[in-house]
Amino acid sequence: MDETLKTAPPEAVAPASIEIDHLDFFYGDHQALFDINLAMPAHKVTALIGPSGCGKSTLLRCLNRMNDLVPVARIGHGQVRIHGTDIYGPNVDPIELRKRVGMVFQKSNPFPKSIYENVIYGLRIQGRTKRSDLDEVVERSLRQAALWDEVKDRLHESGLGLSGGQQQRLCIARAIAVEPEIILMDEPCSALDPIATSKVEELIFELKKLYTIVIVTHNMQQAGRCSDLTAFFYLGKLIEMDRTEKLFTNPAEKQTEDYITGRFG
Amino acid sequence: MQTQANPFQHRQSTVRFLESLASGTIRVGTYLVLLAAACIFLTIGYKGAQTVFTPHWPFVNTEFFTEKPSTLYVFEWEGKKVEMSDDRFRAFKAAHKVEDIPAETYAHSAGGILPCIVGTALLVLGSMTIALVLGVSSAIYLSEYSRDWWLLRLIRLAIMNLAGVPSIVFGLFGFALFVGYFKWNVSLMAGWFTLAFMVLPVVITSAEEALKAVPQGFREGSLALGATQWQTIRTNVLPYAIPGILTSSILGIARVAGETAPILFTAAYVVLDRYPWQVAKWTDFFFQPVQALPYHIYVVSSKIPQNEYTERMQYGTAFVFLALVMLISLGSVILRIRLRHKLKW
Numbered sequence: 154m155d156e157t158l159k160t161a162p163p164e165a166v167a168p169a170s171i172e173i174d175h176l177d178f179f180y181g182d183h184q185a186l187f188d189i190n191l192a193m194p195a196h197k198v199t200a201l202i203g204p205s206g207c208g209k210s211t212l213l214r215c216l217n218r219m220n221d222l223v224p225v226a227r228i229g230h231g232q233v234r235i236h237g238t239d240i241y242g243p244n245v246d247p248i249e250l251r252k253r254v255g256m257v258f259q260k261s262n263p264f265p266k267s268i269y270e271n272v273i274y275g276l277r278i279q280g281r282t283k284r285s286d287l288d289e290v291v292e293r294s295l296r297q298a299a300l301w302d303e304v305k306d307r308l309h310e311s312g313l314g315l316s317g318g319q320q321q322r323l324c325i326a327r328a329i330a331v332e333p334e335i336i337l338m339d340e341p342c343s344a345l346d347p348i349a350t351s352k353v354e355e356l357i358f359e360l361k362k363l364y365t366i367v368i369v370t371h372n373m374q375q376a377g378r379c380s381d382l383t384a385f386f387y388l389g390k391l392i393e394m395d396r397t398e399k400l401f402t403n404p405a406e407k408q409t410e411d412y413i414t415g416r417f418g
Numbered sequence: 419m420q421t422q423a424n425p426f427q428h429r430q431s432t433v434r435f436l437e438s439l440a441s442g443t444i445r446v447g448t449y450l451v452l453l454a455a456a457c458i459f460l461t462i463g464y465k466g467a468q469t470v471f472t473p474h475w476p477f478v479n480t481e482f483f484t485e486k487p488s489t490l491y492v493f494e495w496e497g498k499k500v501e502m503s504d505d506r507f508r509a510f511k512a513a514h515k516v517e518d519i520p521a522e523t524y525a526h527s528a529g530g531i532l533p534c535i536v537g538t539a540l541l542v543l544g545s546m547t548i549a550l551v552l553g554v555s556s557a558i559y560l561s562e563y564s565r566d567w568w569l570l571r572l573i574r575l576a577i578m579n580l581a582g583v584p585s586i587v588f589g590l591f592g593f594a595l596f597v598g599y600f601k602w603n604v605s606l607m608a609g610w611f612t613l614a615f616m617v618l619p620v621v622i623t624s625a626e627e628a629l630k631a632v633p634q635g636f637r638e639g640s641l642a643l644g645a646t647q648w649q650t651i652r653t654n655v656l657p658y659a660i661p662g663i664l665t666s667s668i669l670g671i672a673r674v675a676g677e678t679a680p681i682l683f684t685a686a687y688v689v690l691d692r693y694p695w696q697v698a699k700w701t702d703f704f705f706q707p708v709q710a711l712p713y714h715i716y717v718v719s720s721k722i723p724q725n726e727y728t729e730r731m732q733y734g735t736a737f738v739f740l741a742l743v744m745l746i747s748l749g750s751v752i753l754r755i756r757l758r759h760k761l762k763w
Contacts (some may be wrong), residue, residue: 219642224565252644262635264654275643278653324639331643 170195170236170365171216171335177229178211178220184229185211187390193382198357198366200376200397203386204412209369210259212386213337216240216367217254218247235335252279255328259340261320263312263327268295268304271312271323275331290330297363298326299356318349325356329364336360338368342375354379373413377401385409459740466737469730482734485530487689487714490727493521501727503528526689526718527727531735535742536694537708540606541685542675542746545613549670552614553621554663560622561629562651581619586679588616593683605705606694609685616680617670624669628662629655661757668750672743678712686713688721711739 171193178186186208193199201209215233220226232239240250263271272291295301300322312323321341328336342350357366357379370376376383384394393406404410472479488504564570592612602608632655640650687707697703718731
């Protein structure tokens with residue numbers, strides 16, 4: 154009876170759109186991104202594709218300032234705006250930013266804690282302790298991550314006991330438990346088998362109703378299946394960005410065509 | 419049907435000869451190490467057991483574990499040779515109402531080593547606490563917070579150099595700084611800090627290794643959820659590094675318990691007439707000198723005339739000392755295994 158109530162989306166998660174404006178990015182003396190201009194609309198899935206080392210993961214990590222952790226990383230020029238706010242501006246706290254911009258990593262990284270504690274980790278560090286709230290968040294997040302039915306009887310067992318695909322969905326549940334507006338996914342399926350991959354892809358399709366999603370992928374079929382927009386990167390430059398079906402069927406650039414048809418990369 | 423000659427047949431060659439020579443040498447070397455270790459442990463075990471254990475109930479030499487070291491008196495009484503400690507000799511004279519009995523005296527050869535055991539335990543506890551607090555803090559700073567710049571490289575160089583400093587130099591340093599300059603005198607406090615500084619490099623280096631062994635994904639996952647760095651360290655890094663830190667502190671414990679040189683001028687007395695807990699004010703506790711097992715072994719082995727009576731003390735003390743260090747190490751190993759089991763990834 155309560156089923157519908159509990160699975161109902163959290164009220165009024167305002168979707169954000171991301172604008173990247175003439176962004177240059179450096180690791181020390183090495184320039185990793187050249188003059189990137191890109192807008193990612195709310196409630197859409199934007200896929201970043203391109204060969205290894207083309208800067209797509211770097212760009213993704215610029216969006217929640219995870220690059221701050223790399224000592225030599227720096228923005229040379231340009232802005233990244235979320236909701237119109239320059240996230241590298243002087244009054245931006247990366248801690249607050251990361252609460253709003255969640256991230257799912259390439260290698261699933263559940264903490265060596267129980268499934269329950271994994272999901273509520275983000276709330277615990279915010280100081281939320283009310284048991285009923287936490288219980289509710291755990292159920293909602295796991296349902297949204299399509300994991301609830303598989304783990305509801307063993308919430309207090311270690312998250313590391315789950316299969317690879319389940320672990321990745323647990324990481325997604327952990328990211329959405331703090332109700333972010335944007336979810337960044339860094340090759341979330343690269344370590345998963347095809348069945349687990351398709352589950353995560355279905356999940357991405359569901360999640361875009363609630364969140365703006367940016368996904369880095371090596372798998373072009375995946376980009377084609379689950380994204381609305383695709384951006385193709387090569388050697389730190391944005392070559393082309395378009396609606397996904399347009400980019401895959403009728404790319405404007407020769408380089409894009411060569412890449413998606415498998416002639417290089 | 420003709421059987422083919424075996425193509426894999428063993429052939430003599432120089433390479434084969436060198437192979438057996440090398441493996442033989444390596445094997446003999448290893449066995450020699452084993453032999454040396456066995457000699458040391460068996461000698462101390464055999465000779466020490468004669469002091470520590472008794473052939474009759476309660477099978478343990480209780481006097482050895484419950485009394486202070488005292489002077490041994492050996493004298494003739496009614497045609498028999500009698501051995502007695504200082505206190506008992508006096509009581510004996512009073513009981514038999516004799517002024518004096520001609521006796522041979524041997525310093526430190528009677529009584530027990532209780533104050534030494536207590537002293538060593540106190541030194542280990544205090545110095546390891548200090549070393550762990552300082553060392554783990556430094557390791558967290560070095561591995562989690564600091565960025566690679568010249569000061570950091572200088573700190574690392576300093577830590578490495580500190581590890582190479584002979585322990586007697588730490589003793590002198592402690593004597594100059596804590597005993598002399600801080601006016602702590604020869605005391606537990608001075609000994610604690612001297613020993614703590616001595617093991618700091620070991621603790622820092624291994625705590626850093628333990629922190630580095632925690633997967634980067636735990637940190638990133640936590641930070642990406644909006645945790646501060648300290649929240650990340652406290653909840654998602656340090657708990658998983660603790661088993662590794664404990665492993666390394668086992669080495670530290672053995673070293674702190676065993677070193678004589680650092681406490682020579684800073685904490686140890688040859689003999690004290692009070693136990694450490696017999697202090698007037700609680701603050702006096704920290705500023706009193708103590709007796710310690712390694713220093714006691716040093717004293718009974720080289721500072722007093724040697725004879726068959728002192729030898730019993732030497733081996734008895736060494737035996738207890740070894741057993742104590744093994745016990746502490748065993749405790750840490752068990753603790754580590756239990757933590758590992760609980761915090762596995």
